[in-house]
Amino acid sequence: VFKVLSHIDSILRSPRAPPLIYRRSKGPVQNYIQEYGQECGFEHLPLTIEMWADQLMALKDLHRSLRKLSLELVPWHTADPQDNRESVRVEDLQFIVDAILEEIENKEKNSQTPSLPTLSAIVSHFQKLFDVNSLNGVYPRMNEVYTKLGEMTNAMRNLHELLELDSSAPPTVVVDTVGKLCDIINENVTEQVQQLLGTQDIHSIINKLEEHECFFPPFQALIQDLLCLLEISNPDDILPTVQNLK
Numbered sequence: 001v002f003k004v005l006s007h008i009d010s011i012l013r014s015p016r017a018p019p020l021i022y023r024r025s026k027g028p029v030q031n032y033i034q035e036y037g038q039e040c041g042f043e044h045l046p047l048t049i050e051m052w053a054d055q056l057m058a059l060k061d062l063h064r065s066l067r068k069l070s071l072e073l074v075p076w077h078t079a080d081p082q083d084n085r086e087s088v089r090v091e092d093l094q095f096i097v098d099a100i101l102e103e104i105e106n107k108e109k110n111s112q113t114p115s116l117p118t119l120s121a122i123v124s125h126f127q128k129l130f131d132v133n134s135l136n137g138v139y140p141r142m143n144e145v146y147t148k149l150g151e152m153t154n155a156m157r158n159l160h161e162l163l164e165l166d167s168s169a170p171p172t173v174v175v176d177t178v179g180k181l182c183d184i185i186n187e188n189v190t191e192q193v194q195q196l197l198g199t200q201d202i203h204s205i206i207n208k209l210e211e212h213e214c215f216f217p218p219f220q221a222l223i224q225d226l227l228c229l230l231e232i233s234n235p236d237d238i239l240p241t242v243q244n245l246k
Contacts, residue, residue: 056088063088066096074103 114122123138132141156174160167163177223235230241 059088059090059093063093063096066093066100070096070100073100 123135126132126138126142127135130141130145132138156171157167159165159174159178160169163174163181165173165177223238226238227233227235230238232238232241
């Protein structure tokens with residue numbers, strides 16, 4: 001017994017042993033220490049051993065949970081060196097955790113490579129955005145969108161240069177600038193029409209147009225009669241033909 005107790009005591013005093021499992025003996029055990037001259041502080045160990053037993057059982061439960069998680073995340077890692085053993089070691093759990101962490105790290109590194117469900121969702125979203133009814137129509141519509149986008153990009157670039165706008169100016173600025181130019185052009189056209197008709201107000205322009213409507217139809221009829229009478233087809237020949245008749 002003394003040898004067994006001494007062996008236990010050496011284990012408890014080992015540097016690898018947790019520091020809290022060794023305590024100085026008290027009470028009846030102290031008499032044994034005095035008799036044999038050895039100090040074996042392990043009378044509290046039954047409670048510690050019970051706790052360890054509970055932890056070992058919990059370790060098995062944790063191992064089962066980790067195995068389920070591993071089958072979900074890394075189903076190809078089916079080889080477990082402790083599958084056929086009743087005892088479970090911390091190293092076994094660490095092996096499973098390391099495999100899961102390695103898989104997560106690889107997924108993060110390869111996150112730029114989309115999965116099949118992601119690609120399917122992208123295609124479906126494209127079909128919805130651009131009204132494509134079938135997969136066969138996806139590529140033609142992509143080409144069409146690419147062509148239209150190129151045309152719009154070139155047009156916007158040319159407008160930026162013509163309007164002397166910065167290349168970073170948004171389309172709304174381009175539209176506003178074109179609208180202002182249209183307003184300026186319309187104002188100039190109105191002024192030119194007023195100068196052409198010799199008037200500066202809208203009522204005078206209306207009167208001029210009414211006079212034109214009254215004068216032009218009879219004048220046009222007269223020209224047509226002269227062309228028929230003189231048997232010519234070009235109005236520019238009317239005056240020379242009349243002069244020859246004189």
